[in-house]
Amino acid sequence: MENKKKTAWWATAQKHLMTATGYMIPFVVAGGVIYAVAVMLTGQAAAPTPKDGWIYQLSLVGSAGLALYIPALGGYFAFSLAGRPGIAPGFITAYLAVQIHTGFIGGILGGLIAGLTVQQLLKIKISSHYKVLGSIFLYPLVGTLIPSAIMLFIIGAPVATFMNWMTTSLASMGGAARVPLGALIGGMLGVDMGGPINKVAATFCQTQVEKLPFLMGIMGPAVATPPIGMGIATLLFRKKFSAEERQTGLAAILMGCCGITEGAIPFATSDPVRVIPANTIGSIVAGMISAYFGVVSHAPWGGLITLPVVGGRIWYVVAVLVGSLVTAAIVGFWKKDWKEEVEELSEDDDFDLDVETF
Incomplete structure (x- = not known):
């Protein structure tokens, strides 16, 4: 009780x-x-x-x-x-x-x-x-x-x-001292893709954008990683996904570039056991890279659209790419091939017609 x-x-x-x-x-x-x-x-x-x-x-x-x-x-x-x-x-x-x-x-x-x-x-x-x-x-x-x-x-x-x-x-904090913080924030941002845990981490980073812009430098790549990673997975491991999921993957990449983590939700819904850990690990990697190399962002948003106001742009992009590739690789090697489920009527099955149904 x-x-x-x-x-x-x-x-x-x-x-x-x-x-x-x-x-x-x-x-x-x-x-x-x-x-x-x-x-x-x-x-x-x-x-x-x-x-x-x-x-x-x-x-x-x-x-x-x-x-x-x-x-x-x-x-x-x-x-x-x-x-x-x-x-x-x-x-x-x-x-x-x-x-x-x-x-x-x-x-x-x-x-x-x-x-x-x-x-x-x-x-x-x-x-x-x-x-x-x-x-x-x-x-x-x-x-x-x-x-x-x-x-x-x-x-x-x-x-x-x-x-x-x-x-x-x-x-x-500086250099390696920021890496654990980058891992923590990255993991929180990637684990539920726009849910309450993600929102807590995002709000913390956004509200510190003036005083601690390196927190947005961590958040920016980390929120972009899950959707971009899943989109890359649909391109590299086409057999793992349905035709509809492959189309969704292209939209997910665009959403990731715009800093919208929710682009990964359709994949997590269909296969949460494999997708959620992959997203979380990818975001952790992205957060750690950007934290270690001192990336800063003066915009309270994520994705590649904030690059004009990012300090350390090269490492920002590297963090997104590496984190996304990690997510894609985990999903690609862990997920089973997608097979279309077709219900076929066997010869032994009874094929009954009921006049009342007409």
Whole structure:
């Protein structure tokens, strides 16, 4: 009974966090890509300045998206928990979390506390004559003051200290020291192809794109590896796949180049025992290569489309190719030849006609 309760709790938390992440990603992608393009246009690995003219204005657009993604994460986490009344408290509490340097962890905690607070406030019975007061004053005011106070006076400082320690520790890593981290992130990104484990690793890397761009350097090749690897497998080992899967393989390569790991899902669905380990190992290899050679990416996305804003492009491409070939080789040598299943009627089978069926 206890195991079922634990599973139910985790499934519920996962659902709310996935909802929040889904709403947050457009802020990260729009802001991060636009800002990265602005940096690329300056021709220097530095933020644009007012003297750069319209490029600087473009960077402001990107900076706005990056400034909003953590408040969006907290706001929509609270929205998932408590509905519309939770949006404002969640956004405000998560914004405060940014101001006191608690990072994305503070944003998640802020959204969680705000959502739970509003959940409890919604249980208060209010007379039908005063329901308007509840929606205008009770939920936004009390629902904001309580979680904000908790963030500012209780959990903010410890979380900020932890985030500062983590950022400093990761930034100090170099060369071989980053390889285990590359393997861990790569494995998480490849194991469920866009699922909750993938989203946790991706969100962690995306939210650190400004301070720790080497994490996106790991994520970029790792997310591209499973679909490209499966696509290459359909080209090199044609007998292992049906005609439909071979066509899907070409689409998977294109999706991988665009950083969409979900392109490998059709293959994992049809043969999970062989495909999932192959995808995971390939992504681990890609993550380790990019980590070791210090690849950095200034765009919070993956695949080959981000190459213009990647530092260490050659090793980025090498990581994608080697990881994809590893995935393709494992699938190719492990998977059995595909055989079309045709049901044939033997001579001994009875061929009965029932007049009623006509």
